[in-house]
Amino acid sequence: MTDENTTVPARPRGGLLRYVVAATLARTADGGAVVAIVLLVTASGDPGWLAGALGACITAPHLLGPFVARSLDTTRDGRRVIALASVVHGATLAAAVLLYPSTHAIVPAALLIASGLLGPLLTGGISSRLPAIAGPSRTSQRRAQGWDVATYGVGGTVGPTIVAAVSAWASPHTSALVLTLGTFIAAGFVMLLPYSPPASDARDVPRPARTLVVMFSSGPLRRTLYLTMIVAFSVAALPIAAVASTDQLGTDDAAAGVLTAAYGLGNLAGSIGVMARPLEGNADQLMTRLATLVATTLLAVALAPSFSLATAAYAAAGIANGYFFAATLAARNEYAPSEIRGQVFVWTGALKITAGSTGTALTGAIVGTAVHLPLVLAIALTTAAALTSASERRFVTRQVRAADHVQPGTVRRD
Structure with a gap:
C-alpha cells in the first residue's frame, strides 16, 4: 500500500462513481434473480420443490466461481472479463425465463447454472477492480470499500424489491427481464472504469486450487477466509430467527419484516459510517474485533425482551456486519499477492455465499427445536472464530519476538 505522502499519478476522475453504478446494477440483478425464478415457477402453478431446485441452480454454482476467476489475473484487461460475464449472466437468465415453462425444466436449469457460475464475477470479481480505482492511500481505499459494502446492501435489498414490485404490476417474467437489462x-x-494492467505475467498466476492453498498458508488471508465464512453463516440466521421470535416478542408474523428491514438499514448505515470515517488500523486485527462485535449484537438479539429492543438489536447487528464486511474487503486487498488478487476476492466471496446459504438452511432445520438455538450456535461459532484468530496472531507474534531476541551466531548485549 502506498504511503500517504508518496507522489503518485493522478487517478481518472469519476472512476468511483462509475464503479458504484456498475456494481449496484450487477449486484441488484444477482440479488434478485433467485426471487424472480421462485416467483416465476410458483406463478406457473408448478410445485414448490421445482422452484427450490431452479433457485438452487443459480445459487449453488457460485461455489465454482473461482474456477472461472483466474482470467481476472491473467487477461490484459480484466474489465472485459467482468463485462462479458455480466452480459452472459443476463442473457442466460433471460433465456431461462423466456423458455420456461415451454420447454422441459432441464433446459432452463442448465441456463441458470451457466448464469450462476458467472455470479461471483459480479460480486467479488467487480470488487477486485476497486483497489485500482480508489486511489493509493489506505484512507481512500477504505472509504471506497464503504461504498462497495453499500452496493452489496443496496443490491441485496433493491433486487428482490424490484422483482416483487414488477411481478405485482406485470409478471415474474417481466421482473426477470428487468434484472437482465440491468x-x-x-x-x-464496467468498460468505462479506468484501465489497470495485469499485476504479473499470466504464467506466474497460480491455478484456483493452488490459490486456495496460498490463502490457507497465509495467516492474514486464512483468518480473512474463515472469519468471513463464519460471520456469513451466523448472520444468515437472522431473517428466520426474526420470523420464529415474533410470538415471544408479542407481535404478529408481519413484524418480522420490520426486524429484517432494521438489519438491512443497519448494514447500510455501517457502510455509510465507513465512508464518512474510514476504518483505521491493521485489517487483520480489525476483523477479529468486529467479529467479536457481531457476536455481541447477536447476543443482544437473542436476549431482547421486547419488540422495540429487538428492532434496535437487529439494526446494531446490521451496523456491526457492515463494518466487519468493510474490514474483510480491506484484508483481501492488503494481504492478497498482486498476482492472485482477483482470485482471492472471488474465492472469499464464493465461500461466503456458500456459508450463508448453509446457515440459512441449518437455521430453518433447527429453529423448530428451540427458537434461540440458531442464534446460540451463531454466537458460539463467531466468538470461537474471533478467539481463534486472536490466538493465532498472538502465537505468531511470540514466535517473531523470540526469533528476534536471540539470533543464531550472535552475541547478546543485555
Missing part, C-alpha cells in the same frame, strides 16, 4: 447496462459501465 446487467447489460452494468457491462457498459
Whole structure:
C-alpha cells in the first residue's frame, strides 16, 4: 500500500462513481434473480420443490466461481472479463425465463447454472477492480470499500424489491427481464472504469486450487477466509430467527419484516459510517474485533425482551456486519499477492455465499427445536472464530519476538 505522502499519478476522475453504478446494477440483478425464478415457477402453478431446485441452480454454482476467476489475473484487461460475464449472466437468465415453462425444466436449469457460475464475477470479481480505482492511500481505499459494502446492501435489498414490485404490476417474467437489462447496462459501465494492467505475467498466476492453498498458508488471508465464512453463516440466521421470535416478542408474523428491514438499514448505515470515517488500523486485527462485535449484537438479539429492543438489536447487528464486511474487503486487498488478487476476492466471496446459504438452511432445520438455538450456535461459532484468530496472531507474534531476541551466531548485549 502506498504511503500517504508518496507522489503518485493522478487517478481518472469519476472512476468511483462509475464503479458504484456498475456494481449496484450487477449486484441488484444477482440479488434478485433467485426471487424472480421462485416467483416465476410458483406463478406457473408448478410445485414448490421445482422452484427450490431452479433457485438452487443459480445459487449453488457460485461455489465454482473461482474456477472461472483466474482470467481476472491473467487477461490484459480484466474489465472485459467482468463485462462479458455480466452480459452472459443476463442473457442466460433471460433465456431461462423466456423458455420456461415451454420447454422441459432441464433446459432452463442448465441456463441458470451457466448464469450462476458467472455470479461471483459480479460480486467479488467487480470488487477486485476497486483497489485500482480508489486511489493509493489506505484512507481512500477504505472509504471506497464503504461504498462497495453499500452496493452489496443496496443490491441485496433493491433486487428482490424490484422483482416483487414488477411481478405485482406485470409478471415474474417481466421482473426477470428487468434484472437482465440491468446487467447489460452494468457491462457498459464496467468498460468505462479506468484501465489497470495485469499485476504479473499470466504464467506466474497460480491455478484456483493452488490459490486456495496460498490463502490457507497465509495467516492474514486464512483468518480473512474463515472469519468471513463464519460471520456469513451466523448472520444468515437472522431473517428466520426474526420470523420464529415474533410470538415471544408479542407481535404478529408481519413484524418480522420490520426486524429484517432494521438489519438491512443497519448494514447500510455501517457502510455509510465507513465512508464518512474510514476504518483505521491493521485489517487483520480489525476483523477479529468486529467479529467479536457481531457476536455481541447477536447476543443482544437473542436476549431482547421486547419488540422495540429487538428492532434496535437487529439494526446494531446490521451496523456491526457492515463494518466487519468493510474490514474483510480491506484484508483481501492488503494481504492478497498482486498476482492472485482477483482470485482471492472471488474465492472469499464464493465461500461466503456458500456459508450463508448453509446457515440459512441449518437455521430453518433447527429453529423448530428451540427458537434461540440458531442464534446460540451463531454466537458460539463467531466468538470461537474471533478467539481463534486472536490466538493465532498472538502465537505468531511470540514466535517473531523470540526469533528476534536471540539470533543464531550472535552475541547478546543485555
